[in-house]
Amino acid sequence: MIDIRYFRFVFAFIMALFMSLIISGVLTYLNLGFADGFFGIWMAGYAKAFAVAYPSILVISPLTTKITKAICVDKSQK
Template identity: 30%
Template structure:
C-alpha cells in the first residue's frame, strides 16, 4: 500500500486523471466522428490534458479547501467549518 503522507498527491493524480478523461472524451466525441480514429485522438487528448490537469489540481486543491472553509459555516450539530 501507499503511505498516507502521499494521499494528497494520489488524490490529485486520480481526480485529474478521471476528470481529464471525461472532458477530453466529451470534447473529442463532439469534434470527431467515432469512426474516424476516435479512440486514438481521445487518448492523445487525454494524455495531454492530464499532463496539465495534474499540476493544476495540485495547485488548486489547497486554495479550494481554504475557499470552502471561508464560504461555509459550522452546522448546528457542531460539524463543518467556520
C-alpha cells in the first residue's frame, strides 16, 4: 500500500484518470459519433487529456479546498 503522506498525489491521479476518461469519451462522441476507429481516437484524446488533468488537479486542488472550506459550514457543530 501507499503511505498516507502521498494521499494528495494518489487522489489527484485517480481523479484525473476518471475525469479525463469520461470527458474525452463524451467529447469524442459529440465530435465524431461512433465513427470507425472511435476507440483508438478516444484513447489518444484520453492520453492527452490525462497529461493536462493530472498536473491541473495538483495545482488547483489546494485553491479549491480553501474556497470550499470558506463557503461551507458544518451545521452540526452549532
